[in-house]
Amino acid sequence: MEEVIYLDHASTTPTDPEVVAAMLPWYTEGFGNPSTVYSLGLTAAHAVQQARESIAVTMGAEPDEIYFTSGGTESDNWAVLGTAEAHQKRGRHLITSSIEHHAVLESMEFLEKRGYEVTRIPVDGGGLVDPEDVRRAIRPDTTLVSIMHANNEIGTIEPIAEIGRATREAGVLFHVDAVQTAGKLPLDVNELGVDMLSMSAHKFYGPKGVGLMYLRKRTRITPLFHGGGQEKGRRAGTHNVPGIVGMAKALELAGGQMADDAVREAGLRDRLWEGLEAEIDAIYLNGDSAHRLPNNLNVRLDGIEGESMILMLDMEGICVSSGSACTTGSLEPSHVLLALGIPAEHAHGSLRVTLGRSTTADHIDKFIRVFPPIVARLREMSPIWCANCVCKQRT
Numbered sequence: 001m002e003e004v005i006y007l008d009h010a011s012t013t014p015t016d017p018e019v020v021a022a023m024l025p026w027y028t029e030g031f032g033n034p035s036t037v038y039s040l041g042l043t044a045a046h047a048v049q050q051a052r053e054s055i056a057v058t059m060g061a062e063p064d065e066i067y068f069t070s071g072g073t074e075s076d077n078w079a080v081l082g083t084a085e086a087h088q089k090r091g092r093h094l095i096t097s098s099i100e101h102h103a104v105l106e107s108m109e110f111l112e113k114r115g116y117e118v119t120r121i122p123v124d125g126g127g128l129v130d131p132e133d134v135r136r137a138i139r140p141d142t143t144l145v146s147i148m149h150a151n152n153e154i155g156t157i158e159p160i161a162e163i164g165r166a167t168r169e170a171g172v173l174f175h176v177d178a179v180q181t182a183g184k185l186p187l188d189v190n191e192l193g194v195d196m197l198s199m200s201a202h203k204f205y206g207p208k209g210v211g212l213m214y215l216r217k218r219t220r221i222t223p224l225f226h227g228g229g230q231e232k233g234r235r236a237g238t239h240n241v242p243g244i245v246g247m248a249k250a251l252e253l254a255g256g257q258m259a260d261d262a263v264r265e266a267g268l269r270d271r272l273w274e275g276l277e278a279e280i281d282a283i284y285l286n287g288d289s290a291h292r293l294p295n296n297l298n299v300r301l302d303g304i305e306g307e308s309m310i311l312m313l314d315m316e317g318i319c320v321s322s323g324s325a326c327t328t329g330s331l332e333p334s335h336v337l338l339a340l341g342i343p344a345e346h347a348h349g350s351l352r353v354t355l356g357r358s359t360t361a362d363h364i365d366k367f368i369r370v371f372p373p374i375v376a377r378l379r380e381m382s383p384i385w386c387a388n389c390v391c392k393q394r395t
């Protein structure tokens with residue numbers, strides 16, 4: 001079978017073999033429930049505690065500020081819903097950006113239906129939030145600001161430390177979805193000035209279905225799950241011991257190589273962009289080119305559809321994503337691209353390519369070789385590509 005060229009690392013990453021090796025014993029001989037008091041359970045509890053300590057160190061946190069969850073979606077839901085409820089006597093106004101992940105946006109919508117008010121800060125044409133807009137949006141009844149660290153579609157990195165200063169001065173809680181930056185950029189919760197931060201292990205070569213929330217000491221929050229007294233009674237449910245151990249290992253490995261990964265992946269990403277720009281007409285970069293994750297390229301092509309490009313690249317053994325989400329059978333343009341001011345028809349023609357540790361120069365060169373003929377073929381068939389469109393034929 002021909003090698004699959006995987007260029008969708010923002011979607012998920014392969015679990016590192018060293019991570020798998022660290023996890024395996026906790027499925028077999030170390031299977032105990034960490035909430036039990038005999039040695040088998042205590043050994044598992046010790047592994048969970050060690051993971052908590054090693055993870056806390058990577059972000060300048062205290063171990064008891066780390067809460068294990070099932071992933072980014074749960075952490076985001078908990079941050080938004082849990083603090084909104086706990087602080088509702090003080091106010092029912094929340095602030096977020098227009099380009100957040102659905103886990104934050106839909107939690108906000110859920111609250112709006114229950115009488116909360118939400119301000120969505122717009123972004124500029126590159127996808128960046130202006131911290132002054134956040135400062136101006138804060139009101140006496142604001143309880144939470146939730147802004148993502150880097151966007152999952154266009155990879156733009158938001159000015160979190162500056163927003164953190166604004167929320168701190170106003171005495172408002174600040175949550176950051178760092179799902180796309182954990183393991184890629186150095187994170188320090190004090191430098192960023194955050195009260196809560198979400199992470200998900202499968203985005204940094206760890207296992208799926210496990211994540212965490214950093215929760216600053218003395219932050220009031222209502223639990224999302226009710227049941228056992230795990231995680232100091234704030235997050236009920238038996239610990240996913242292999243997952244937690246694997247996440248700690250993945251973060252440790254990332255710490256040692258993120259600087260090198262970033263330089264290598266940014267170099268390959270730039271080679272890809274230059275190659276595509278030289279070969280293809282009417283191709284544009286989505287998102288700010290400077291404040292951007294090193295592994296992310298998001299492009300827009302006139303006259304064609306993201307989904308058709310994905311399917312044709314798949315036939316060449318290349319995995320990428322588009323900016324569109326296919327929900328309930330209807331193809332909706334990405335809310336992120338629309339927020340940049342890109343018209344819906346152009347947002348549909350976007351493609352997200354995200355590189356990773358396994359990406360090589362050969363992969364990039366193959367992409368540059370196979371993609372231009374795909375674009376040419378799709379444009380030949382396209383009723384909206386200018387060369388084929390009715391207005392052109394009339395002239």
Ligand SMILES: Cc1ncc(COP(=O)(O)O)c(C=O)c1O
Pocket residue numbers: 010011070071072073074076101103148150151152177179180199200201209211
């Ligand atoms: C920015 C962001 N937040 C949250 C999530 C959800 O994380 P999980 O897959 O762990 O539920 C994702 C996943 O794509 C993401 O990219």
